[in-house]
Amino acid sequence: MYRVLITDPLSDQGIEKLTQAPDVEVILNTSLSKEELLEEISQADALLVRSQTKVTAEVIQAGKNLKAIGRAGVGVDNIDIPAATSRGIIVVNAPDGNTISTAEHTFAMMISLARNIPQGYRSTVQGKWDRKSYVGVELNKKTLGIIGLGRIGTELSKRARVFNMNVLAYDPYLTEERAHKIGVTKATLDEAIAQSDFITVHTPLTKETHHLISTEAFNQMKPGVRLINCARGGIIDEAALLQAIQDGKVAGAALDVFETEPPGEHPLFSLPQVIATPHLGASTREAQENVAIDVSEEILHILRDQPFKNAVNLPSIPAELQEKLRPYQILAEKLGLFAIQTADGALDEVTITYSGELADWDTAPLTRITLKGALSHYLSDVNYINAPHLAKERGVRVTEQKISKAQGFTNLFTVTVKTNTGEHQVAGTLLNGLGPRILKIDQYSVDILPTGHQLLIHHHDRPGAIGRVGTILGNHDVNIATMQVGRKDIGGQAIMMLTVDKAVPEELLKDLEKLDEIQSVTAIDL
Ligand SMILES: NC(=O)c1ccc[n+]([C@@H]2O[C@H](COP(=O)([O-])OP(=O)(O)OC[C@H]3O[C@@H](n4cnc5c(N)ncnc54)[C@H](O)[C@@H]3O)[C@@H](O)[C@H]2O)c1
Numbered sequence: 001m002y003r004v005l006i007t008d009p010l011s012d013q014g015i016e017k018l019t020q021a022p023d024v025e026v027i028l029n030t031s032l033s034k035e036e037l038l039e040e041i042s043q044a045d046a047l048l049v050r051s052q053t054k055v056t057a058e059v060i061q062a063g064k065n066l067k068a069i070g071r072a073g074v075g076v077d078n079i080d081i082p083a084a085t086s087r088g089i090i091v092v093n094a095p096d097g098n099t100i101s102t103a104e105h106t107f108a109m110m111i112s113l114a115r116n117i118p119q120g121y122r123s124t125v126q127g128k129w130d131r132k133s134y135v136g137v138e139l140n141k142k143t144l145g146i147i148g149l150g151r152i153g154t155e156l157s158k159r160a161r162v163f164n165m166n167v168l169a170y171d172p173y174l175t176e177e178r179a180h181k182i183g184v185t186k187a188t189l190d191e192a193i194a195q196s197d198f199i200t201v202h203t204p205l206t207k208e209t210h211h212l213i214s215t216e217a218f219n220q221m222k223p224g225v226r227l228i229n230c231a232r233g234g235i236i237d238e239a240a241l242l243q244a245i246q247d248g249k250v251a252g253a254a255l256d257v258f259e260t261e262p263p264g265e266h267p268l269f270s271l272p273q274v275i276a277t278p279h280l281g282a283s284t285r286e287a288q289e290n291v292a293i294d295v296s297e298e299i300l301h302i303l304r305d306q307p308f309k310n311a312v313n314l315p316s317i318p319a320e321l322q323e324k325l326r327p328y329q330i331l332a333e334k335l336g337l338f339a340i341q342t343a344d345g346a347l348d349e350v351t352i353t354y355s356g357e358l359a360d361w362d363t364a365p366l367t368r369i370t371l372k373g374a375l376s377h378y379l380s381d382v383n384y385i386n387a388p389h390l391a392k393e394r395g396v397r398v399t400e401q402k403i404s405k406a407q408g409f410t411n412l413f414t415v416t417v418k419t420n421t422g423e424h425q426v427a428g429t430l431l432n433g434l435g436p437r438i439l440k441i442d443q444y445s446v447d448i449l450p451t452g453h454q455l456l457i458h459h460h461d462r463p464g465a466i467g468r469v470g471t472i473l474g475n476h477d478v479n480i481a482t483m484q485v486g487r488k489d490i491g492g493q494a495i496m497m498l499t500v501d502k503a504v505p506e507e508l509l510k511d512l513e514k515l516d517e518i519q520s521v522t523a524i525d526l
């Protein structure tokens with residue numbers, strides 16, 4: 001039974017997938033103290049939040065069984081992603097479900113700002129009939145600068161065009177072709193800032209976007225410009241905005257998000273030109289249901305080891321590629337684990353060479369899995385999420401190579417591990433209908449199923465060597481399931497590769513090493 005802890009209010013219908021799943025126990029508690037959260041998370045397999053719960057490194061550390069953190073929404077700034085990644089916990093969000101709601105809210109904020117609707121409402125319900133103070137401006141023929149033309153920015157641009165606005169869009173990833181298709185003018189940041197009557201930001205909050213709109217930007221703006229932020233507090237510098245409104249440069253601002261939330265008695269609220277909502281962008285019945293459904297499905301898929309798509313701390317893999325790569329996963333992991341066990345010393349480098357059809361695909365997911373296989377020999381808490389991070393932390397270089405020819409096979413997968421004592425290579429393939437096989441250990445050809453307990457013996461090719469090895473295994477009551485021998489030259493260097501029915505005891509290895517013709521013996525567990 002998987003325990004899924006939900007600590008922020010989510011739509012009841014949205015989480016039905018979880019509450020009705022026979023293999024899931026949902027613990028719903030939206031008023032946990034920090035201590036209670038640390039206690040509850042220690043039992044949970046997954047955590048589901050909106051933006052209220054701060055999923056800090058301490059919380060993540062306490063989640064001993066935690067496999068996934070789901071964010072019902074887009075922004076994951078309340079989750080310590082590096083801490084989750086280094087613990088191998090998958091973080092998923094629901095990036096699509098609240099796009100329309102947030103674009104509509106932004107549009108509502110822009111119209112409210114243009115027409116002083118909140119100010120007019122307040123005055124009217126106070127019994128006044130003040131029509132002079134609230135003269136607004138039309139959106140028609142005005143220029144709207146959109147900073148960040150992602151999902152929400154794009155939806156907003158469609159609505160702005162219907163209102164006959166000229167849309168200037170700045171986004172480092174925006175191409176002329178896409179701008180043309182959407183019907184906006186691609187602009188530089190300076191152009192969007194200097195030429196717009198309304199400016200709205202729709203980027204994530206990052207190092208680059210923190211205070212992207214600050215004093216320098218306000219200085220470049222048209223007098224009478226109006227600003228909207230329904231993305232993240234901190235993209236607009238609030239102190240600089242306050243000054244720009246007081247200086248008369250900015251005619252108004254509509255804010256749904258703040259540098260600190262809740263903002264309390266913010267100095268901006270004393271200005272009549274500022275309108276505000278309490279982070280309501282995604283607060284619609286539809287959006288909340290959508291994001292809760294999306295993230296619940298993702299959590300279920302992760303827990304059940306099924307494909308999922310919205311991981312924030314993993315590169316996204318198209319479903320078609322996932323299907324192609326799936327059969328190679330066992331081969332990748334086993335080759336990594338096999339290769340590392342053939343090597344002594346501290347691991348410096350892992351090189352994965354993809355040949356044949358593999359060379360044409362994005363093999364990054366397989367590289368992660370191979371690395372997971374290799375590192376799991378040393379580390380207990382490694383998985384394919386944290387494997388690259390753990391390798392980097394330990395100074396292990398990881399490289400991929402691609403070769404179109406696969407030596408007569410449809411595909412060939414070679415793992416080379418370099419340690420401070422030498423270099424070892426193991427190659428394998430996926431045989432159609434037969435599954436994974438190890439085909440080469442260093443320069444020796446073999447044909448082994450990558451599973452179970454193996455013994456790799458380097459020896460001199462001498463008569464009787466195989467018999468003596470067999471006798472020692474028999475003396476230790478270890479049954480040989482399969483045996484293969486490979487050699488370079490008659491009477492030269494050779495290997496024996498044995499699959500045995502149980503783990504090889506240490507004394508057996510010592511007895512084998514005593515034989516004259518044996519150079520090295522390695523027990524390999526796959
Ligand atoms: N107010 C709310 O309730 C609410 C609801 C949903 C989303 N959001 C926030 O809205 C923002 C946008 O969400 P989205 O779903 O459109 O995200 P998105 O990822 O689809 O779009 C973000 C865009 O910003 C662009 N970008 C990144 N850095 C940039 C930079 N330095 N300059 C210009 N553009 C840059 C990216 O290229 C991308 O196109 C996020 O911050 C999200 O957290 C707020």
Ligand SMILES: O=C(O)CC[C@@H](O)C(=O)O
Pocket residue numbers: 050051072073074075076098279281282283
């Ligand atoms: O949960 C919310 O209401 C806020 C969501 C929003 O900020 C997001 O990033 O998706």
